[in-house]
Amino acid sequence: MRFNRARAAFVLAEAELLGDAAACAKYGLSDRTLRNYRARLQRDPELAALFRERLGALGKRWEEELAPAILEAVNFLKRAAREANPRDPEVIEAVAGALKTLAEIALTKEVIEARLGEDAPGLGLLN
Template sequence: MPKQDAAPGPRKAGRKFDYDRAAAVLVDAELLGAAHAVKTWGVSEATISRYRTRLESDPILQDCVRQKKDGRDAPAPIVHTPSVQEVTGDVLAFLQKAAREGNHKDPEVIHAVMGGYKVLREVQLAERSLDAYLAALAAQSTSLGTFQSDGAKQLSSASTGTPN
């Protein structure tokens, strides 16, 4: 059975055929291009060609490639995406440090720091605008929901003959 994780880099000569590595090289070559696989795995184009030829007739290699592809097609794990507040806090801290430590006489430093503050302010304004827009949408959908439920009550009471 092939090992689970093959490491990129050149393979040592005289070793047994590494199905896992060959499968990883083939999947990378297919998905990211042969040039990427050559660079990442330290193989030649000729090696990739030999792996492709072997893939046509080797069921073990076919199975390994299929498993590698299935692993790549799996949904990405859920990772923490920082909020706008977290990012702007980090950017603000960076800009403050740059303003303190930068050369105050260098116009490029001044321009870069001020440009950073400008972009940060634009992001904050965009966030506020989006928050206001989303709040208005939420309020509108809530009022529509109330209206619809009141209307449904009126229809229900009308059909049953009972007052609200």
């Protein structure tokens, strides 16, 4: 079977953003195949160029799809926190859970931006 650079670049880019296990499951690949792709990435300039291109495109798509949804959710949480009874233990627990989720999103944003590198545009989430 002939090596498909475009497919390998796509899988490697998704593994960077989603994690190895998710990418392998999505494409029906073994962890060993992904490791082979990564090894080839180091010595194949054409694959490396395709990978960078695909990673940039996925990062942009991620921003375009998630940023508006996250902003809408944040606005909802702000309204809910203002209107809720601050003495209700369930409300306190829910707001604490929402705060934890927002912190995780901020951390995920930083990790993805770091993986995309300095040449990639910022994701613009929660800025």
